[in-house]
Amino acid sequence: MSLTINTTINGKSVSAGAEAAATLLEFLRDTLNLKGTKLCCNTGECGACTIIYNGKPINSCVTMAADANGAEITTIEGVADGEKLHPVQQAFIDTGAVQCGYCTPGYIISVKALLDRTKKPTMEEIEEAVSGNICRCTGYTKIVDAIQLAAQKL
Amino acid sequence: MDYFEPKTISEALSLLAKHGAEAKVIAGGTDVMVDIKYKEEPGCLINIKKVPGLGAIQESGAGLRIGPLVTIHELETNKLVREKLPVLWEASHQFASLQIRNTATIGGNICRASPSGETLAPLLVLDAKAKIAFADGEKTEPFTSFFQGPGKSTVGLKGLLTEIDIPYPAAGSKSVYLKHAVRGAMDIAMVGVAVLITPDAAKNSLQDVRIGLGAVAPTPLRATKTEALLRGEPLTAGLLKEAGAMAASEASPITDQRSSAEYRRWIVEALTRRGLQQTWKAATGKEVAS
Numbered sequence: 001m002s003l004t005i006n007t008t009i010n011g012k013s014v015s016a017g018a019e020a021a022a023t024l025l026e027f028l029r030d031t032l033n034l035k036g037t038k039l040c041c042n043t044g045e046c047g048a049c050t051i052i053y054n055g056k057p058i059n060s061c062v063t064m065a066a067d068a069n070g071a072e073i074t075t076i077e078g079v080a081d082g083e084k085l086h087p088v089q090q091a092f093i094d095t096g097a098v099q100c101g102y103c104t105p106g107y108i109i110s111v112k113a114l115l116d117r118t119k120k121p122t123m124e125e126i127e128e129a130v131s132g133n134i135c136r137c138t139g140y141t142k143i144v145d146a147i148q149l150a151a152q153k154l
Numbered sequence: 155m156d157y158f159e160p161k162t163i164s165e166a167l168s169l170l171a172k173h174g175a176e177a178k179v180i181a182g183g184t185d186v187m188v189d190i191k192y193k194e195e196p197g198c199l200i201n202i203k204k205v206p207g208l209g210a211i212q213e214s215g216a217g218l219r220i221g222p223l224v225t226i227h228e229l230e231t232n233k234l235v236r237e238k239l240p241v242l243w244e245a246s247h248q249f250a251s252l253q254i255r256n257t258a259t260i261g262g263n264i265c266r267a268s269p270s271g272e273t274l275a276p277l278l279v280l281d282a283k284a285k286i287a288f289a290d291g292e293k294t295e296p297f298t299s300f301f302q303g304p305g306k307s308t309v310g311l312k313g314l315l316t317e318i319d320i321p322y323p324a325a326g327s328k329s330v331y332l333k334h335a336v337r338g339a340m341d342i343a344m345v346g347v348a349v350l351i352t353p354d355a356a357k358n359s360l361q362d363v364r365i366g367l368g369a370v371a372p373t374p375l376r377a378t379k380t381e382a383l384l385r386g387e388p389l390t391a392g393l394l395k396e397a398g399a400m401a402a403s404e405a406s407p408i409t410d411q412r413s414s415a416e417y418r419r420w421i422v423e424a425l426t427r428r429g430l431q432q433t434w435k436a437a438t439g440k441e442v443a444s
Contacts, residue, residue, distance in 0.1 A: 001157050020157035020199060021190050043188050044254055045340070056227070056256040062187045063257060064180065066157065066201060110253070131340060132251020 007068040009034070010078025018065035025049045027065035028075060036076035036105050047133030050106040051075050057113040059132075076105035079112060088112050091150035092143075099137035107133050111147050115154050121147070156198035163316060166202055167289045170312045173198050179314065181223055182257040184250075185266055208261070208316065211235065217321040222261020226273075227252065229260060238322050241276045241329035241348055248272065248331070248339045261315050264300075267307040267373070274301070274374035275348035275366030276331050277320070284309075285317035292316070301373035324362065327352040328437040332425045343369045344413045345421040347401075349429030357438040359388045365426060370405035370418050377401045380426065389434045391444045394427050401426035 001020045005027065008014065018027045025042075028034045028051070037060060040048035044062035051060045052074035053067075079086045088111045091097070098104050107130060114121055114129035121129065126147050135143060156173075160166040170177055176197030180186045190196070202208065202223070209223035211232050218234055229235050229246040236243045249255055249263075249272045263271045264284065277297045284295045286309050295308050302308065309315055323329065329350035335341035346368030354361040363384045365377040380400040387393055407418035431442055 001155060003157060019155075021155050021195055023187055023191075042191065044184050044250075047251065047253060050253055053256075057253050058257045059184075059251075059253040062184045062254075064183050064187065064199075064201065066159075067183070067203065129252060131338075132253045 003066055003069075005065060005068050007070065008072045009068075010074060018068075020064075020066065022065040023061050024051070024053075024063040024065050024068055024073075025060040027068060028060060028073075031065075034075050034077050038102055038105055040102065041134075045132075045134070046103070046106075047110060047130075048103055048106045050109045050133065052109060052113050052116075055113075055116070057110050057132075074109070074112075076108060079108060086112065087153045088115065088146075088150040091146040091153065095142050095146040095149055097139060097142040097146035099135070099139045103133060103135045103137075107135070107143060111150060114147070115151060119151070119154065121151055155195050157201070158198065159201045159204045161204055161206075163205060163208075163287050163314060166200060166205060166314055167287060167312070169198075169200050170314065171289050173200075175311055177311070179265070181259045181262045182225065184254050184258045185262065202314070214319070215321075217319060220260060220318040220320065222259060222264070222315045222318065224260050225256060226250075226258050226260065226263070227255040229273075230255060239276075239280060239320060241279060241331050241350060242273060242320070244331040245272045245276045245333075245346075245348070248333050251340060260318060264297075264318070265307060265309055265315055267301050267303070267305050269304060269371060269374055270343045270346065270369035271374065272333070272343065272346065272368070275346050275368040276329075277318070278366035278374055278376050279329065279348045279350040279364040280320050280323065281364070282318055282320040284315055285319065286313045287316045288313050294319075298376055303372045323350055324352045326357075326437060327362070328433040330429050330432050330436075332429050334421045334425060342412065345369050345407075345418050345425060346374075347422065347425035347429050349426070349433050351430070351433045351437055353434075353437045357440070359386055360384050360434075361386070363430075365401060365429070367401065367405055367422060370407040370422055372406075375404070377404045377426070379404055384430070389430060389442050391442055394430055394442055397430060398423040398427040 038048035044059040049061040178196035208221040334345045348366035352362040402419040402423040407415040
């Protein structure tokens, strides 16, 4: 059964079709061609598919595409301001917090959501905020450095 | 696959009546979407998120009334839950990642009826009750008789969980939820133990004691024999040891990829002892007498 999804993605109104069984991740990547959000574990455990949904970070791989109806969604494509990178993106570059890069969009989104709700996060809050994101290259130290740098700059 | 978004409880119930066994109720979707991808697509999906009135946390008499659509993160950040039902707060805080907690609902965790469901052992020791709506009326079911097996509960194929009623524990009571897992909150519990005790007025003995065990039987369960052993007694080192061993014998765990049955029994024993020790100290200010 095909549904019509009316939603707001990165500030723009979008209307497109989706199968009832489709995930929000499939809708973003395959229907809207927004490939920045990554498909990885596909079971809600690794955080590579993290997006901001009505202000909150969620795993798009275990969310129904149908739930995008009426929602406001931010994906990695909507984080930068035109050519100007978001301070969280810049901090990941400046600290070398990117190895293979596959987990990076999910991390950037989780960290943006953290800094949207807490300007000066404690180490505990940082760890909590990204505990649902896995870096298979295990570059966690630099990622924490990046988060602290981004918090200072914001 | 058909898809419905009922706008009222009665509309959801008629859809369940009509589609029966081929229907699947979905809320947060963190488990159901995984099943759709890797197990089986149901004949129809009934998304209840548009049903109004199922997403609130309200004080009602001397307790909280929690709607099934309340997310785990809403539980975790609710002041009343944190202050009045700390054992449920602890479980919601150790519940997977923030991304999942922002999506998964308490009703989903309950109706999934997984033996390892993080909120279930706490609900058992809180003496919480479920309100379930059916096409021909509603019923109230204590969680102690709600679960019938992995994935099975008295909600059945045609009911809808509409409310979770949790009385506040007695004044002076203390509780704890202990989860044993390799990767902390991110992991499914190998064992979860909830303990709630109320000392007598003189703080010399256990007036009430409730022990909930998760992930060690086909359903979450209360260790009722262990509770009976402890009730009315002062907590001594000897009794603590006996209680741990009895709780382990009340569990009937399986061996799976997370741990062996034997290991799970050891953990039940250890966590029951630890939970009793911690709550006893918190409630009476005393160490367990040797």
